[in-house]
Amino acid sequence: MKTFFSEEHRRHFPQAELSGGEFVTPYERPSRVEYVLGRLKERGLTDIVDPGAPDMDAIRALCTPDYLEFLETAWDEWKAAGMAGEIIAASFPARRMQMSRPPRNIDGKAGYYALASETAITGGTWAATLSSAASAQAAQAHVAAGARAAFALCRPPGHHATADMYGGYCFINNAALVAEAFRRDGAGRVAVLDIDFHHGNGTQDIFYDRGDVFFASLHGAPEDAFPYFLGFADETGAGAGEGATVNYPMLPGTAYGPWAKALDDAIARIRAFGAEALVVSLGVDAYKDDPISFFKLDSPDFMDAGRRIGRLGLPSVFCMEGGYAIEAVGINTVNVLEGFLDA
Numbered sequence: 001m002k003t004f005f006s007e008e009h010r011r012h013f014p015q016a017e018l019s020g021g022e023f024v025t026p027y028e029r030p031s032r033v034e035y036v037l038g039r040l041k042e043r044g045l046t047d048i049v050d051p052g053a054p055d056m057d058a059i060r061a062l063c064t065p066d067y068l069e070f071l072e073t074a075w076d077e078w079k080a081a082g083m084a085g086e087i088i089a090a091s092f093p094a095r096r097m098q099m100s101r102p103p104r105n106i107d108g109k110a111g112y113y114a115l116a117s118e119t120a121i122t123g124g125t126w127a128a129t130l131s132s133a134a135s136a137q138a139a140q141a142h143v144a145a146g147a148r149a150a151f152a153l154c155r156p157p158g159h160h161a162t163a164d165m166y167g168g169y170c171f172i173n174n175a176a177l178v179a180e181a182f183r184r185d186g187a188g189r190v191a192v193l194d195i196d197f198h199h200g201n202g203t204q205d206i207f208y209d210r211g212d213v214f215f216a217s218l219h220g221a222p223e224d225a226f227p228y229f230l231g232f233a234d235e236t237g238a239g240a241g242e243g244a245t246v247n248y249p250m251l252p253g254t255a256y257g258p259w260a261k262a263l264d265d266a267i268a269r270i271r272a273f274g275a276e277a278l279v280v281s282l283g284v285d286a287y288k289d290d291p292i293s294f295f296k297l298d299s300p301d302f303m304d305a306g307r308r309i310g311r312l313g314l315p316s317v318f319c320m321e322g323g324y325a326i327e328a329v330g331i332n333t334v335n336v337l338e339g340f341l342d343a
Contacts (some may be wrong), residue, residue: 001045001047001148001149001150001151001340001341002047002048002049002139002142002147002149002150002151003033003040003045003047003048003049003150003151003152003153003155004048004050004051004134004136004138004139004142004150004152004153005033005037005048005049005050005135005152006051006131006132006134007050008127008128008130008131009030009128009131009132009155009156010030010124010128011122011123011124011125011127011194012030012122012124012125012127012128012129012155012156013026013029013030013122013124014026014086014119014120014121014122015086015120016086016088016120017117017118017119017120018088018117018118019292021254023058026118026120026169027291027292027324028155028156028157028169028322028324030155031326032155032323032324032326032329033153033155034042035121035326035329035330036153036320036329036330036333036334037329038127038330039152039330039331039333039334040330040334042202043218043334043338045337045338047333048153049138050236051131051134051135051137051138052134052138052150053134054130054133054134054137055134055137058137058177058180058181058184058260059130059133059172059177060171061180062163062173062176062177062180062206063163063164063172064163064164066102066164067113067163067164068100069155070109071121071125071126071129071166071171071172071188072112072126074087074106074109074110074121074122074126075087075121075123075125077109077127078106078110078118078121079104081106081107082304083106083107084154084330086120086121086122087106087110087120087121087122088110088120089111089116089117089119090107090111090112090117091108091111091113092111092112092114092117093111111152113164114165114279115160115162115165115166115167115168115201115227116160116166116167116168116226116227118167118168118169118220119166119167119168119169119170121166121188124158125171127175127333128155128156129156129171129172130172131171132155132156132157132158132171132172132174132196133154133158133174133177134156135152135154135174136154136158136174136177136317136319137154137177137178137181138152138153138173138180139151139152139178139317139318139319140152140177140178140181140182140185140218140225140317141181143277143315143316143317144181144182144315146314147314147315148316148331149315149317149318149340149341150316150317150318151282151318151320151337152174152178152317152318152319152320153320153321154320154321155172155320156169156170156171157169157170157174157283157319157320157321157322158170158171158172158173158174158175158177158202158281158319158321159173159174159175159194159196159198159200159201159202159203159281159283159319159321160180160198160200160201160202160227161202162175162202162205162206163205163206164200165202166222167227168198168201168202168226168227169322170202170324173202173206174319175192175194175200175202175203175279175281175319175321176192176202176203176206176207178317178319179207179213179277179279180204180278182276182277182279182315183212183213185225187211187275187276187277188212188274188276189213189214189273189274189275189276190212190213190214190275190276190277190278190279191213191214191215191216191270191273191277191278191279191314192207192213192214192215192216192278192280192281193216193266193267193270193278193279193280193281193309194215194216194217194218194219194277194280194281194283194321195218195248195263195280195281195282195283195286195305195336196217196219196281196282196283196284196285196286196321196322197219197220197225197283197285197286197293197294197295197322198219198220198225198226198227198283198293198322199217199219199220199222199225199227199230199231199249200215200217200219200281200286200321201227201229201230201231201248203215203217203256203281204217204231204235204245204247204294205230207241207244207245208235208237208238208239208241208245208334209237209239209240209279210240210244211237211240211241211242211243211244213244214244214245214246214267214269214270214273214275215244215245215246216245216246216247216248216266216270217231217246217247217248218248218259218262218263218266218286219231219247219248219249219250220227220248220249220250220252220293220294220295221249221250221251221252222249223292224251224252225293225294226292229230231247232247232249232251233247233248233249235247241333244273246265246266246269248262248265248266250262250295252294253294253295253296254294254296255295255296255297256297256298256301256304257287259286259295259301259307260301260304260305260308261303263308263309264308267308267309267311267312270312270314271312275314276314276315277314277315277316277317278309278312278314278315278316278317279316279317279319280309280316280317280318280319280336281319281321282318282319282320282321282333282336283320283321283322283323284302284322284323284328284332284333284336285322285323285324285325286298287302287325287328287332288322288324290323290324290325291324291325292324292334299328299332299335300335302332302333302335302336302339303335303336303338303339303342304339305336305339306335306337306338306339306340306341306342306343307337307339307340307342308339309336309339309340309343310340310341310342310343311343316340317338318336320333321323
């Protein structure tokens, strides 16, 4: 399996994240990638290539123009306004506030386009975000050309990003880019399977009213876990997309048995949907020792999950999402990939 990865990801390294009422080193940091790369090489998965430049037309088709302009210019506006630190959203349009008029002030703009305040923007965020999107796009092109599967080692991740909002460490939705590319390349129906501990709210939002892209997410119950306000079981799609979204919210302490049962149900639904290509939002933060999650999967469980996904027999792209138990993130990620290849 070929891996697509860009060294440009290093340009996004915020120095602080607001967590538990204090500033900490971000859980989503460059060293995560180093552990994944190291494990890939240990296991002989050494076909690792740079993705090249992103397809900006596809990114523009996915995201709103004003949002992309914000991402591209936010840092320069922030510095021009005399701000000394990194961009961290502080003011948000809440209930009964005006939602249709973006502020002129960059501090207000950040809150307008953010869905959470843990995600900072730095001088290198835009370049890193584009390189992450390019990795996803190159992986899809490789599979569309005939490969069974490819791994996009994306950083920053993407599944929390909507067409016009960032947060949850995500800026552009890589899984959505891949799904749209499969559709453009002729797949009549595409499935996105999100196994990250946190609900893929951005992916759901993008495809919620469409019947050509099926979305399934296994995640911590939103009453207990970020992103809190989406991912309930009764969210099943709207309009043409009714029935094309399925959520599996699970309680604190969920072990592999019930998690795997949900995975099997999602796989059965993907098969029944008639998907011709698969996108896997590959988060491994369902791991038992993850610092910001509460499931109890162990490393061998990820290998078994990969096998189950592989039995679908679909052309597949894996997009890296979460996983914050740093020393285990490489083992767990590669276990999924090896399990898939072993199916």
